[in-house]
Amino acid sequence: MTKLYGTSRSRSARSLWALEELGVKYEHVPIATAEAKSAENLKRNPNGHVPVLEDDGVVVWESMAINLYLAEKYGKNSLWPPDPAAHADIYKWSFWAMSEVEPHLITLLRNRVMNPPEQRDEKAAQAAVETLKAPLNALEESLKGKEYLLGKNFTIADLNVAAVMSWAPMMKLDLSSTPNVQAWLQKCLGREANKKVRGLK
Ligand SMILES: N[C@@H](CCC(=O)N[C@@H](CS)C(=O)NCC(=O)O)C(=O)O
Structure with a gap:
């Protein structure tokens, strides 16, 4: 069960x-x-x-x-390729998303969406946008010439990173300077399984 x-x-x-x-x-x-x-x-x-x-x-x-x-x-x-080297990549990207990206997206979420307008701090939001530039550039470089993070196939690494990044549009994070990230994110979020989840309670 x-x-x-x-x-x-x-x-x-x-x-x-x-x-x-x-x-x-x-x-x-x-x-x-x-x-x-x-x-x-x-x-x-x-x-x-x-x-x-x-x-x-x-x-x-x-x-x-x-x-x-x-x-x-x-x-x-x-989603789980057999090779331990692939598992290393999967762990790497999953922990990276949680430590290098998610905290800054949460700062954006609080200061652009969740907090009442009088408690929002646009300076803190801008600082988070600046901090996110380095990890997003790293993601951009890593996706160069590849369909997905580990190569040709969608794996749990893509799902985990895209799920964290899925908050970006809601927080008005402009991804136009990282076109590989933008295209990859759209491709991941457009998957039927993700669309189905959006309709759940
Ligand atoms: N690092 C945890 C965070 C879990 C978390 O904070 N979940 C929120 C919902 S998105 C929650 O349960 N908040 C309720 C609370 O803190 O009272 C994870 O990724 O599962």
Whole structure:
């Protein structure tokens, strides 16, 4: 039995996308972000966050950990290539997205979308845009002449990085100076599995 806890309007969308790509049969329990600290959810995840995965008795939290686990278990002929060197690339890009990109996108989210207008700090947002230039240029270079991060095929590395980057348009982050990133992101986000997740609760 596979269950994914967390509304698609949260980081849970990443893990729902992975489940859909992998064709895993699962139950979606769309608990809202505001309910993530309920006593019930704290039992699953002591951090009181979503997403949380339960899979045949295995409980996993942290969106990237969930996706790497799912890809390794269910994606051997698709999202998870057999070669350990490919796994190194997958870990590298997944941790890179979480450490080098996501915190700055969150700064943008707070200061351009989430905070009430009087609490928004456009200077902090601009500083985040500046900081993002170096990692985005690194991504741009890495995608040069390639369909996907690891080469010809879409893998969990693309899914994890694109899921983090999917917030960029909402935060008015201009990607026109990194055309490879822009084209790759559109291609990844346009996949049927991701579009299906956008329609979930
Ligand atoms: N690093 C964690 C972050 C999880 C997280 O912060 N989730 C948010 C929703 S996007 C949440 O559950 N917030 C509820 C709260 O902090 O009370 C992951 O990637 O899974």
